Amino acid sequence: MNFHVLTLFPEMIRQGLHTSILGKAMERGCITLETTNIRDFAANKYNRVDDYPYGGGAGMVMEAEPVYRACKAVEETIGRPARTVYLTPQGRVLNQTIVEELAMEEDLILLCGHYEGIDERVLEEVVTDYISIGDYVLTGGELGAMVLIDAVSRFVPGVLSNEESSQFESLQDNLLEYPHYTRPEKWHGKTVPSVLLSGDHKKIEAWRYGQSLKRTRERRPDLMKNAVTVTCAYYAPEEKWQEILRQTTEEMTRYGTMLDIGRKKIRKQHNHFETEDFLLFAVPAVLPADSPLASWKEFFQSFRGTQTPAALILYGPSPQEDSQTAFAGIEQDTVYGADSRSSSTDCADVKPLDDPIGSIKKILQDKGFQILDICTHPESISERRRFLLGLREKIYQGIRS
């Protein structure tokens, strides 16, 4: 990822970002930082880049021309149009969803204003995104750009170590973290909660989840309206697909439950869900001939929702693809993300089957589930990412409000 910062104070940006994790990431070349001093593009011999505001009022306004020239110079070095973010208190307030979306870009141009702001006319021509970092007043956009670069960099491959990888973090559940402890076991008369010394990983996980909920309720009750308990109800006789579904669930939540619909016991029990639940239904797009159930309806017989948010994963070959080529392709496709399947097959002599997406969606809606999205290629990393980002946006931006 390449960050290009346009600013009147380039040393502030460089000083602030060349230390610690980001400094190391730059040495390794995972991220690059190029600062451009807008003053170098001043249109007069005094290097003046600001002027009085038309209509009067306090403060100065940055002129359009130097900003425009600086911008064009950077676009030239990139060689193609890039997203250009203007840091401004009048922008969309930065959040983790925006951060992850920006992390998918190869280049980001960040424009920092100073004084009262920048001449509106140049903003209309170069800016693609207006972003604020929160509702308080700063002296300029530089700290905003640094905050954005720090947050976005965490999602660039290689910036974080495997262990602290940004995939597994508290914000994926929109819950606060549980409390942490390290040695010594007793400090200032305070002991470490005994469950953490028990070695029972299931119990530790449950305790941490409870602490996360408690903490969020106490400190950030505003987050609770969006908290969901994720359950993945799946039918996957093949180990390979089971693993992919488990991984997809894990990318969504740290505390998910896997429910195997293939098991009679699961189908016999009541599977009732509330508005605070989130159901990930995962079934093959083509019902295998040796399936224990004859139809989709039977799979979901024991499931009930109460306008429960849900999503559908239809994995494996679609009905059109199912036949000659599809299965052979699947067997070879062990590298996730490399979609080796042929995009279309000539199926003039194959009897077209009913569209399973529509019918399964209808069945689940009739049972009280609100289907937010459908994923047909969970084996592809990029498709899964699109799916999960979209779901998170829908869940956190309040599907129940």
Ligand code: 9D3
């Ligand atoms: C008359 C009101 N102006 C000054 C008090 C408005 C104003 C102009 C310029 C307020 C702040 C700034 C400079 N701030 C930023 O450039 C900025 C910012 C911010 O102030 N808060 C949150 N996010 C950001 S991103 C850039």
